[in-house]
Amino acid sequence: MSDVKDVNDQGIELTDAQAKARKLRSVAIGVCLAAFVVLIYVGTWAKLGPALFIRQM
């Protein structure tokens, strides 16, 4: 059990190239997700406009 814990603590040592690539991928995913949210938000406004607030009671 303690052996397994040790391995988890140690993890996998990334090379510089691997660490840099992972960071770049993470940033790219973050930017794409943020852009997607903004696109859907702006697109919803553009498509529905004031109709967004017209609700049937």
Place this chain on the structure above:
Amino acid sequence: MAYLDSTAKTDLRVSEATPKDYFDLLKPKVMRLVVFTALAGMLAAPGPLDPIVGFIAILAIAVGAGASGALNMWYDADIDAVMSRTAKRPIPAGRVTADESLVFGLILSILSVLTLGVMTNWVAGGLLAFTIFFYAVIYTMWLKRSTPQNIVIGGAAGAFPPMLGWAVTSGSITLEGCVLFAIIFMWTPPHFWALALWKMRDYDDAHVPMMPNAAGEKSTRNQMLAYAVLLAPIGVLPYWMGFAGVAYGVVAAVAGAVFAWLTYSVWKVAGADPKLKAEKRLFGFSILYLFLLFGVLLFEAVIVRLGVFA
């Protein structure tokens, strides 16, 4: 412990793929053509178009086309590794795994179709889904390796974007959209076979039955000429049908005649030139031909929408 350590160091693969590798999976060069032709179809179609919605639609179409490219690279990784033109792609080069490409392609396919459907209309959304299916399944998985007609039928996938753009604005599939589809459909075989004639050995090595390898160079040249001759009048149809202007009509007529003439040269030389100059010239002009036709269509559509001559 020692076993776990060695496992971690040898079996667990830690990716060194950068965002550019994933971007390359989207086949950016193909994507450019898709964006260009879809934009022309979208703006040439009748009906109001919100610029923001139009921008999102083009983005969704581009991402959908890219997703089908990633799915194509997932399935074709084995033959990509054999051909010089494709050996440096992210999967054969070992920077991205085939599974990563599959997941990437599937997620982008779903997101692009949903975005286009919700933001514009479901005719366009459905057509995008069908286009991705057609390219990834019908062309890549089925036709490419089984018939020399692969490019003819598979080329339809590349012909859908202007029709898609038309559907975004009009909300329907019309005859005009089908004519734009027909232009790229008829253009694909002479364009691609011109390339295949000087890359024959590559396709032979990869056991892909391209027309020059499967049916012979003579038959390929005959078919190329037939397509080019049929393409010339089809290229002018948008003018005759009234959804393109005089400038388009003139450019399409002249460019169609040049295209047919260059294809005739390929047919006449019939491989006598070992440097294959005629084939290379035709391939180069074929790209210019499509750029000219859709460029003028786009230009005219922008002028009409901006009301320059109103």
